[in-house]
Amino acid sequence: MTARLLDGKALAEKIQDRLKVEIAELQPDRGRAPGLAVLMVGDNPASAAYVRNKERACERLGMVSFGQHLPATATQAELTAIIHQLNADPNVDGILVQLPLPEGLDGNALLLEIDPDKDADGLHPANLGRLVRGEPCLRSCTPAGVMEILRDGGIDPAGKKAVVVGRSILVGKPIALMLLEANATVTIAHSRTPDLAAVCREADILVAAVGRPLMIGPDYIKPGATVIDVGINRITDQTGKGKLVGDVDFDRLLDVAGAITPVPGGVGPMTVTMLLANTVESYRRRLA
Ligand SMILES: NC(=O)c1ccc[n+]([C@@H]2O[C@H](COP(=O)([O-])OP(=O)(O)OC[C@H]3O[C@@H](n4cnc5c(N)ncnc54)[C@H](OP(=O)(O)O)[C@@H]3O)[C@@H](O)[C@H]2O)c1
Ligand SMILES: Nc1nc(=O)c2c([nH]1)NC[C@@H]1CN(c3ccc(C(=O)N[C@@H](CCC(=O)O)C(=O)O)cc3)CN21
Numbered sequence: 001m002t003a004r005l006l007d008g009k010a011l012a013e014k015i016q017d018r019l020k021v022e023i024a025e026l027q028p029d030r031g032r033a034p035g036l037a038v039l040m041v042g043d044n045p046a047s048a049a050y051v052r053n054k055e056r057a058c059e060r061l062g063m064v065s066f067g068q069h070l071p072a073t074a075t076q077a078e079l080t081a082i083i084h085q086l087n088a089d090p091n092v093d094g095i096l097v098q099l100p101l102p103e104g105l106d107g108n109a110l111l112l113e114i115d116p117d118k119d120a121d122g123l124h125p126a127n128l129g130r131l132v133r134g135e136p137c138l139r140s141c142t143p144a145g146v147m148e149i150l151r152d153g154g155i156d157p158a159g160k161k162a163v164v165v166g167r168s169i170l171v172g173k174p175i176a177l178m179l180l181e182a183n184a185t186v187t188i189a190h191s192r193t194p195d196l197a198a199v200c201r202e203a204d205i206l207v208a209a210v211g212r213p214l215m216i217g218p219d220y221i222k223p224g225a226t227v228i229d230v231g232i233n234r235i236t237d238q239t240g241k242g243k244l245v246g247d248v249d250f251d252r253l254l255d256v257a258g259a260i261t262p263v264p265g266g267v268g269p270m271t272v273t274m275l276l277a278n279t280v281e282s283y284r285r286r287l288a
């Protein structure tokens with residue numbers, strides 16, 4: 001058996017094509033393009049890949065991206081002032097603060113300052129609270145992208161057992177909530193979970209959001225399970241070349257899993273796409 005490939009990149013392109021048409025239709029009424037502001041502080045390799053891809057996609061769709069790259073020495077007060085400025089800027093529909101922030105800066109405090117209606121990342125407590133309550137809101141991009149990949153792949157979580165490895169606010173927790181909403185029976189595993197491989201082997205749908213290169217091997221997989229790899233890790237291969245890998249040992253899972261996302265080309269491109277979709281949604285609402 002060879003696992004079916006869940007092609008996040010192709011799905012992302014399809015959704016972005018639709019967004020491009022939607023933007024072109026809305027723009028004459030609005031008199032401006034949708035605007036996305038990205039605040040990046042210091043240097044983080046996973047963030048850098050994300051920023052690059054967002055800027056490229058914004059351009060492709062006819063959106064304006066307002067990038068702000070600050071040195072790691074930026075202060076909490078400076079960042080707060082920038083957020084307030086973006087909240088007040090009528091050309092900005094979406095605001096995203098790249099996480100993690102450098103040592104000494106308080107990301108949670110900063111997220112609180114973002115206008116919840118411009119919170120394209122869905123990380124403000126108002127949006128996370130609505131997600132918990134099952135109400136409409138701007139939803140975290142990576143989890144929303146995972147749900148789209150499952151839907152597009154014809155994989156209905158209802159009645160299935162899902163295991164999410166990782167419990168971050170950015171990824172693990174909101175994915176678990178969305179799978180629950182889709183009627184899966186959900187387990188959240190983390191660094192204190194004993195016998196992780198046995199817990200994962202129970203899963204019909206396994207989501208890895210850990211940040212440990214190739215950690216999930218064949219012994220973690222129930223034959224035929226769906227495997228979603230959220231991890232983005234930069235490693236150096238035997239020849240000394242830099243390479244992007246997930247948390248899942250993709251090559252060794254191919255003849256065990258039923259369906260699997262690759263890295264690159266899986267969840268990453270869908271995260272970018274859901275961010276753009278959230279920004280367009282906020283643009284549509286702001287000017288309706
Ligand atoms: N593809 C995308 O679009 C996308 C988006 C966001 C993030 N990412 C990537 O996804 C990964 C996770 O990101 P994150 O922000 O969620 O990271 P994070 O905040 O560091 O959270 C990692 C989680 O994994 C758990 N963990 C760590 N080591 C473990 C182990 N040995 N066994 C079981 N659980 C373990 C941690 O458990 P504790 O809570 O107990 O510490 C924590 O809950 C990273 O590689 C990141 O770059 C990708
Ligand atoms: N506030 C915030 N929200 C996020 O979603 C987020 C952060 N911060 N910080 C960094 C992580 C990592 N994220 C990523 C990382 C990579 C891609 C991405 O586009 N990956 C592509 C290509 C990578 C490449 O080859 O350069 C992929 O195919 O996986 C997307 C989101 C999103 N993440």
Ligand SMILES: [Mg+2]
Nearest residue numbers: 263266267268
């Ligand atoms: Mg990916």
